[in-house]
Amino acid sequence: MNSSLSKIETLIHRHPRTVGLGIVAAVGVPWIIDNYLKFLALGKSGLSRIGPLGWLVALTLTAFGRETVSTAEYERGTKERWLETPVERRGARPLTGWHCVPHRQVDRLPADEIAKRLDAIFEKHVAANPTLIQTTLSPHEKTVPGVIIHPDIPSPHNDAKLGLREVAHIHPIDHSMHVILSPADSKIVVDLGWAERHPLSGVSRLLPLPNTYLLVYAPRDEEELDVVESILVASIGYMTGSRSVA
Template identity: 45%
Template sequence: MSLQKTMENKSLVISLAASAAILTLVAPVVRRDYQAYLSLGPGGVPHDARGWLLANLLRPFGRETMSITVYGGASAGVLKDISRRPGGRPRTGKHPIPHRQTSDLGTSETRRVANEIAMSKRSHELLARLRERNLELVEIATSVLERRGPALFIHRNIPSPHKVAESTRREIGHVHDSDGSLHLVLSPADCAEVIGKGWGERHPLSGSRLLPSQYLLVYAPRDESEVHVIETILKAAIGYMADSRGVV
């Protein structure tokens, strides 16, 4: 065997060994990240490896979610009198899609699951109740942003009042079954109130070409008193998106 051939074989062995070592180190990280993605539940992108890859491709485009300076000191909205949400903010997933709450859902697994089911049910009931009260303003259909589950839309007989409504294809908001949180679109002033008082945060991709800056995650209600606050926030979203002061 020639010296050149021997050197080539050694280089190949070294390359294979290095690749194996890197794979051994990276594989657990990739597996944990994939499991974290799946734990967020379905929504927006496929709930499989394809969606996980897309979610990671979008990570560099994610933005901070708490600042209210983006709303430019908008005049007071209808939510100026809502209370401050007790406690700290819940954590959210590190993947920009799906944007989900990952903490503040209970202290044990049994309580967490029970709370998710109960609060998600209450949130769904709230959407249906508001639709029944405001039949001329809103209707319910499958979310075009989540691509699954019911969502509130501006009623088909109402022209889109602004570009924000057009950018969400007239969708006002929807509930996430996995955690009971919601995505809603609010006026700039009300966005500042909701974020500033701890009830929600912007979507990481808000303000991009994909979503308007007023696209918020509103945290899951933890008890009946918080359901009432969420109802107030939902009414404000309907009023803004349908351009109406007659929401009941």
């Protein structure tokens, strides 16, 4: 035993850098592999398309993320509302991924039928409001369709400009959705457990995410589907400045 310890001490003394790198590799490589696989498990995104480089960007951005459920900052914004106060969401909030980009829900996922119904709701409101919104490639996600303000409508406020004029989009992997709401509506849906802020929302002027950029959790049943639809309609109204969303 003493002989083995002596050999280890000699090795450390003679090759300290090699030993140090070996320890770092033994600890770090499994973590790196696990973290990269967790990143890929969040589904297709603009960053996942570029593989390991996208993961490094996500890792860097995550370091700047902040908590996602405080709402005091919304009290300083406009008091205008487009959303009728919903009931409180049942149960705990879903978990979201370790990485803040892409921002995804990882549990409490909807059944296929509810997911299809949510897709149909998006299509219904786009078709019913052709002068307010249209569908194009999401300016934020760059891999999924997004609902944007119609080109004929000027951006009605700074949130629309910061948010690249995108109203909402659905994430196919989990059927959560990102939307932008008014500050007053944002406070309501976060406080009642229906949504959380994006970790990078409002962090920096260099990132096009206003602090009202929210992840709305995927609906699990008919009642929750109705609430999520009302949130989508409120987002369309706020982002277009309209009080007559169909």
